[in-house]
Amino acid sequence: MSGRALRLSETQYVFLMLGVFGSKSFFLYPNLILHTAGGSYWMPILTGLALGVLGAWSFAKLLALHPGLDAFAVVKRSLGWPGLLLFALPFGWYLWRDMMLIARAHVEIISMTVLHTTPLWVLHCIIWVALFLAMGGIASITRAAAVFVVVGVPLIVGLTLLGLSDLQFTLHEPLRSSDAAYLGSKNFYASSYVWVGFLYFASSAQHARRPGRLWRPFAAAALCFLPIIAGAVYLPVLTFGVGFSKALSFPFLSKMDSISHYWLVVENLTAVFISAAILFVILTIGLMMHCFVTALRTMLPMLPGRYAYLAVGAGTYVSALLIPSWKWIENGVWMDTPVRLYLVLLVPLFLLLARLRERRSVRA
């Protein structure tokens, strides 16, 4: 099936987004939300969701300017080379950092919980699997997404449901407290990394029948994943209490470790959780690599695709290996926040500029 004829349905975009949420929602997000000021954890979660949908809507409107083109080509056509550089360079930087951080964070989790003695350079092989996926193109990524989501999401849902056991609702009262102090907390802004998955539509928008509606798959996936994300934050709180949960690096994983039922064949549910999460990580890194190479090839059309993928894969592998500690990952997510917000805020700005330009040309 040629790339030109390829059409992706909204359901397939939902699958892609479910994979992105699955890879981003667990490794740092619960910790960041628990450390936001105010203690009303449902508020930063829902605010993040609402802002994410708003960002997806504006991004979809940008993509709708020139249907049949990816985001980079749309920006290049609308705003020329300066606009492309202002969009693609920060976007590429953000993608590279995001790939590196997601890969390393999950490798650290694996190393801490399941494979204590396996060298990190072996565990980072997930990057090569993701590279293999990315080299197959967006059609391959979408097909793999369907399988990974069908396998992974039921496991994650099952684990969340199992997490409902042994809850003490008195440990976090009142549950419905509303305190807007989280808006002044840097952790809230750092946690926005979960809600910007729509940016990865940049390299696949040309396959949508109606790019202007691409916010809907994002919103659908976000709403589907909302109970799981809320579970990742609230289940540890309602099991261990707020203070103890805040002290844990991986509150959700600790919650998984605490589950024990005589009828469960598997005792270590963390291993099951990581198995599902790794599928999503491979999918998300593959999608990001595809985005990265698309951005590169828009700027350098002569660049051979195969070598570009290999270079991106090797670069991600080496840079992820060079991350020295978990603290560095936490700082990395915070330090990327300005770039992330710039990309999300820049999109409406691009949209405005493009529309103004169109109106001028119509008047002329």
Next chain:
Amino acid sequence: MTGHRKRSIWQALRPVPGSGLLAGLRDSFKDMADFEAIRLGEAASQELYSCYLTTLVGSEHLIFALDPDAERMDEALVERYVGTKYAEGDLKACIEALCRGCTVLCTPASASGIILETGEWQQRSVTQPQSENVIQGPMYAFNECYHTNVAMMRQRMRTPKLKLWETTVGEVAPVQSGMFYMEGITDEGLVQRIQQQFSKIEVDGIQDTGELLRLLGARSVLFPLAITTERPDRLASSLLSGKVVILLDGTPRAIVAPGAFSDFWEAAEDWYLMPFIAVFLRTIRFMALLTNLFLPSFYVAVTSVNIDVNRLEISLAAAGSREAVPYPVLVETLLILFLLDCIVEAGVRLPRTISATVTMVGGVVLGQAIIQANIVSNLLVIVAATTALTNFIVVDYQMGLVQRVLKYFVLIGAGVLGILGIVLSFAIMVVFLSRMESFGVAYLSPAGPRARVYAGDPLMRFKRGRDRHKERSG
């Protein structure tokens, strides 16, 4: 015989200066003991010869050879030929026809001969399927004769919409091949694509559809890219789903293209059973696939790498059962799986009368002895037996072989990275499959982007049926 037909026969045998069809045939078939060129007599001042391969022709040629009155060899003799079909052909066509079992009538000076369809092919009778048995459904299968197989398809699908495109494959030993497709249902692009692939084939000869599949560009390192089947009912169902069917002379198995991974888990019987039963059976097959691929690996992972994943009781039982085993779990598992594959292979290759004994000796006696000798643990024998059993639930033989190979791949992954190794092996397999295409259609269809030519899945059938119902109800 009509006057027109008679005239055209003698027209073909008229002498042409410088031509020598008979000499050409004798030269081509020299040193062939079963080649005969019998002088029938004279007609129109020319000697008339009947040429054929005695091992391939039926009795019709004797109409000429046994005529006692050679003096009266004229048009009347030829008129006695009551064959169903004849054609005129030059030297090349005559050689090819003789190899097919035809009889060639010619004169020493003619440039072309009359090709009479007198072939009597030796073929197996139409019997039950050898590898695709069903309890409910048609009980006959293809044999090795191309014409018989084509006839069976025509009997099954009595419609002019069933089109047949024919060609030959092979430079030295040409073999007839044909492609069936349904007009108005099959994508024309798919038909053209396969026709183009046929035109690119350059090979001396071909023996089986497996070989043909690779020559048609369906190159794959491991996974079969199209189903091969010997059941006409399965082919008819595939044709109605928009696929094409490729037959090859000399083999009972036909190719159904394009193929997707999910097709290999669909038995012919599934369409004849109640839908829920069919879904249940397919689920069992998929579960068997997962068990076959991952059970030995899971055993290795939870007994050597991720010991804490399992419940303590099971871990203790596993440790207890392999207390006296001196090898690492991975080596122990590789050993028993290798042994198992040897038994399976021996069972397939040996004559049926002996294979039952070998399976008994290999499975029961060797299994018992290997436990008593503390080479493998009790638990592993259970795992290995389950793995072997689930391997035979696979509908398609080719896919069963793939599973046998992949099991080792996952096993190595589990030996190195435990549960994570199993997950990574699974991810690699999915990525590998997601990149594959069969005749332009995604191998993982219907997962992911829907392919235009792949409209055969149950959902699409349901939609088509619903549309028809709407049309009828106005």
